[in-house]
Amino acid sequence: MWHLASRVTQKLPAEMAHNIAVKALSLGIAPHISVPDMSVKFAGLHARNPLGLAAGFDKNAQAYDGAFGLGFGFVEVGTITPLAQPGNARPRVFRLPEDEAVINRYGFNGQGMKAAKARLKRRTPIDGQLLGVNIGANKVTQDKPSDYYKTAHHLCDVADYLTVNISSPNTPGLRDLQDADGMKATLQASFDGLKEATSTVPVFVKLAPDMSQTALAQSLEAACAFPIAGVILTNTTISRPSHLQSVHREEQGGLSGRPVAALSETALDHACKILAAHHAKISIISVGGIFDACDVMARLMRGADATQLYSSLSLKGVGLPSQIVTELAKMEAVSGASLAALQGCEDTMEKARKHARALYQEAIA
Numbered sequence: 001m002w003h004l005a006s007r008v009t010q011k012l013p014a015e016m017a018h019n020i021a022v023k024a025l026s027l028g029i030a031p032h033i034s035v036p037d038m039s040v041k042f043a044g045l046h047a048r049n050p051l052g053l054a055a056g057f058d059k060n061a062q063a064y065d066g067a068f069g070l071g072f073g074f075v076e077v078g079t080i081t082p083l084a085q086p087g088n089a090r091p092r093v094f095r096l097p098e099d100e101a102v103i104n105r106y107g108f109n110g111q112g113m114k115a116a117k118a119r120l121k122r123r124t125p126i127d128g129q130l131l132g133v134n135i136g137a138n139k140v141t142q143d144k145p146s147d148y149y150k151t152a153h154h155l156c157d158v159a160d161y162l163t164v165n166i167s168s169p170n171t172p173g174l175r176d177l178q179d180a181d182g183m184k185a186t187l188q189a190s191f192d193g194l195k196e197a198t199s200t201v202p203v204f205v206k207l208a209p210d211m212s213q214t215a216l217a218q219s220l221e222a223a224c225a226f227p228i229a230g231v232i233l234t235n236t237t238i239s240r241p242s243h244l245q246s247v248h249r250e251e252q253g254g255l256s257g258r259p260v261a262a263l264s265e266t267a268l269d270h271a272c273k274i275l276a277a278h279h280a281k282i283s284i285i286s287v288g289g290i291f292d293a294c295d296v297m298a299r300l301m302r303g304a305d306a307t308q309l310y311s312s313l314s315l316k317g318v319g320l321p322s323q324i325v326t327e328l329a330k331m332e333a334v335s336g337a338s339l340a341a342l343q344g345c346e347d348t349m350e351k352a353r354k355h356a357r358a359l360y361q362e363a364i365a
């Protein structure tokens with residue numbers, strides 16, 4: 001039945017389909033699928049498996065329980081801004097099925113931090129089901145870091161971790177916060193907010209895939225001057241690979257799904273090298289273009305602590321997370337090693353891909 005429902009919503013405009021999916025999950029009328037236990041630990045946290053739902057799906061913290069029911073080990077809600085705002089004019093999200101991609105320019109449409117907190121306060125935490133809260137700034141705010149102070153302060157006590165999102169391409173000026181000065185100001189404000197609330201919640205920083213290796217190094221160096229728990233790599237890309245086929249390929253906004261995979265993997269590879277050179281022991285959550293267990297395993301083998309997806313869920317349907325976790329467990333079984341031992345076992349992305357593909361073929365074929 002859910003397969004059929006997914007196929008029907010695929011025919012609807014993308015934003016309508018998204019709203020229906022959020023509604024179904026928030027009402028608990030989505031499937032509840034059990035998945036093998038594939039526990040991972042990162043940043044002092046415990047997730048029942050290394051696959052998370054990326055930010056942007058559950059912007060107002062309405063559907064996280066339903067998302068856990070699909071098999072995710074962790075769910076990141078948001079981006080949540082201090083005040084409610086409408087976002088950009090519609091249409092503002094497009095499916096590119098030929099390219100297995102999505103372009104969105106939502107622009108942080110949302111109900112604001114008070115509405116989100118009211119919902120999150122009602123949550124009953126379950127061990128192994130981590131809840132991340134992704135925070136951002138309102139479009140009209142001139143002093144962007146001050147919004148991170150507010151959201152960090154207000155939401156820290158309802159989050160297992162916070163993500164400082166400074167990489168959405170759809171809020172003018174936001175990505176400027178990724179350079180060394182912007183990072184310093186934003187993280188200072190975020191940690192001031194946490195200090196005021198006497199919170200020690202782990203903090204992640206989410207970065208764009210469009211940075212050069214040098215820019216990424218500068219950004220990470222600035223971030224590591226603060227007690228961050230880790231980085232999330234990556235958000236959507238503003239680039240447009242020349243091979244895109246869809247009529248929507250020139251739409252403005254952030255491109256995600258299959259075409260961002262290579263950029264996200266390169267960012268992971270670079271970040272692993274940069275952090276190793278600085279002896280910085282922070283966690284990495286890899287996101288961008290993940291479609292199957294082979295993709296997840298490759299990122300873990302290269303050094304990611306966990307992974308997330310969003311676009312593939314909207315393109316492939318609600319059965320995808322449980323399928324990935326089940327296949328991941330099979331890959332672990334045929335490898336003869338534990339998932340923990342496989343994590344970080346390869347020192348290049350290319351080797352990790354090759355290794356993961358061999359395991360995938362053995363386990364799934």
Ligand SMILES: Cc1cc2nc3c(=O)[nH]c(=O)nc-3n(C[C@H](O)[C@H](O)[C@H](O)COP(=O)(O)O)c2cc1C
Pocket residue numbers: 054055056057059078079093102104106108134165168206234235236255256257258260287288289290308309310311312
């Ligand atoms: C429709 C849509 C909305 C998104 N909204 C947000 C957001 O509010 N905050 C955020 O940090 N990332 C947002 N993202 C980015 C995703 O969290 C993720 O980083 C990116 O899409 C790459 O992963 P994917 O290829 O699996 O989709 C959004 C992505 C999509 C497709």
